[in-house]
Every structure is written in C-alpha cells, then in structure tokens.
Amino acid sequence: AQSVTQLDSQVPVFEEAPVELRCNYSSSVSVYLFWYVQYPNQGLQLLLKYLSGSTLVKGINGFEAEFNKSQTSFHLRKPSVHISDTAEYFCAVGDSGNTPLVFGKGTRLSVIA
Amino acid sequence: NAGVTQTPKFQVLKTGQSMTLQCAQDMNHEYMSWYRQDPGMGLRLIHYSVGAGITDQGEVPNGYNVSRSTTEDFPLRLLSAAPSQTSVYFCASSYGSGANVLTFGAGSRLTVL
Numbered sequence: 001a002q003s004v005t006q007l008d009s010q011v012p013v014f015e016e017a018p019v020e021l022r023c024n025y026s027s028s029v030s031v032y033l034f035w036y037v038q039y040p041n042q043g044l045q046l047l048l049k050y051l052s053g054s055t056l057v058k059g060i061n062g063f064e065a066e067f068n069k070s071q072t073s074f075h076l077r078k079p080s081v082h083i084s085d086t087a088e089y090f091c092a093v094g095d096s097g098n099t100p101l102v103f104g105k106g107t108r109l110s111v112i113a
Numbered sequence: 114n115a116g117v118t119q120t121p122k123f124q125v126l127k128t129g130q131s132m133t134l135q136c137a138q139d140m141n142h143e144y145m146s147w148y149r150q151d152p153g154m155g156l157r158l159i160h161y162s163v164g165a166g167i168t169d170q171g172e173v174p175n176g177y178n179v180s181r182s183t184t185e186d187f188p189l190r191l192l193s194a195a196p197s198q199t200s201v202y203f204c205a206s207s208y209g210s211g212a213n214v215l216t217f218g219a220g221s222r223l224t225v226l
Contacts, residue, residue: 006155009153032211032212034214036215036217042219042220043117043203043217043218043219043220044156044203044205044215044217045217046214046215049212049214051212090155090156094210094211094212094213095211096211096212097210097211098163098209098210098211099210099211100146100158100161100171100210101210101215102158103148103155103156103157104155105153105154105155106155106156
C-alpha cells in the first residue's frame with residue numbers, strides 16, 4: 001500500500017528566504033507524485049506533478065520539486081518566498097492502477113514579513 | 114465552466130440528523146471522490162467512484178453512503194450524524210485516478226452538535 005510522509009507539519013520562514021517542504025513516499029510500484037496547495041478557506045489546487053521524464057519538475061508560482069527514486073522523496077522548493085505563499089501544502093502519490101491518490105497530512109507554510 | 118460545485122458551503126446538524134452533501138461536476142470526469150479534512154490529519158478518503166454505477170470505500174467510510182447514478186453527480190449522505198463527523202468535506206474529480214490531476218470543490222464545512 002502507498003503512503004506519504006510529510007516530515008514537517010509547520011514551517012515558518014521569513015519573506016524572500018528560501019524554503020523546502022519535505023515529502024517521502026512508500027510504494028512498491030511506479031509512482032506519480034503531486035504537490036497541491038490550499039490557500040485559506042479554499043479547496044486544493046495543483047502546484048506541480050511528476051509523471052515521468054525529468055526528475056526536476058517546475059510548477060506554478062516559482063515552485064519546483066525533485067523526484068529522487070533512491071531516497072523515495074519528492075521535496076518541494078522555492079528560492080524566495082512571498083507573503084502570498086502562506087498556505088497549506090499537500091504531497092500526494094498515485095500509481096498506474098485505478099486506485100485513488102494518497103495524501104500526506106500537509107505542511108502549513110507561514111511566511112513572515 | 115463551473116468545475117466542481119459543492120453545496121451547501123456550511124451546515125450545522127444535531128446529533129442523529131441525516132443530510133446529503135451535494136457534488137456536481139461539468140467536466141465529464143469519470144472519477145469522483147469525497148475527502149474529509151481535519152486538523153493534523155490531512156485529507157482522508159471517504160468514498161470514491163470510477164464511473165456511473167460504481168462506488169468503493171476509502172479509508173474512513175463508516176457513517177457515510179454514496180451513490181453514482183450519473184457521471185455528473187456524486188452525493189455524500191450522512192445517515193445519522195455524530196460529533197466525530199464535524200469536518201470540512203471536499204469533493205474532487207478527474208478523468209481517472211493514478212496520474213490524473215484532481216479538481217477540487219471549494220469545500221463544505223459541517224458542524225454536528
């Protein structure tokens with residue numbers, strides 16, 4: 001069975017500083033990996049996804065993530081955060097079968113002015 | 114293009130009452146799902162459907178029923194509400210599971226007294 005671990009429940013960071021949100025997954029088959037973002041009082045929306053190919057994936061709003069198969073990780077990074085990046089971020093894993101995505105517990109990113 | 118529409122946005126129930134959370138999508142997505150979001154627990158899958166007439170249980174199905182009579186609609190029924198069902202509920206849809214991107218509704222906040 002798939003599982004996702006987001007290692008940090010909360011990450012405070014100052015504006016214009018870099019940030020990394022960590023995600024590790026467990027799966028016995030080929031995986032698809034996603035990061036979703038949830039802004040306050042909204043639903044989730046896709047930030048970026050890895051399906052195949054290049055292990056460095058670029059998403060919206062300047063975020064990127066790197067798929068590392070040997071370490072079973074898919075960490076999310078941004079070189080310089082803005083106040084507007086304050087949100088909850090969810091890592092999720094899917095596979096090639098018809099099974100639902102499995103989500104991590106989320107990381108709340110708070111950007112401090 | 115409305116995407117995924119959830120109603121109601123807010124609801125307060127008394128213990129033992131029943132209700133239905135509505136979810137409709139206009140993207141001709143085959144796959145639909147219901148999640149609940151609780152602090153520190155992330156998103157947990159309640160039920161999902163891979164097409165009209167087909168439903169299956171997720172991680173936390175107890176106390177909830179679903180049906181999928183059309184491609185567009187996927188209502189979630191609470192049979193006898195309990196305080197433990199106080200949560201924010203999200204409906205999501207996609208062309209399929211696995212590699213496909215989920216489109217989320219805005220959420221329904223339910224309080225059970």
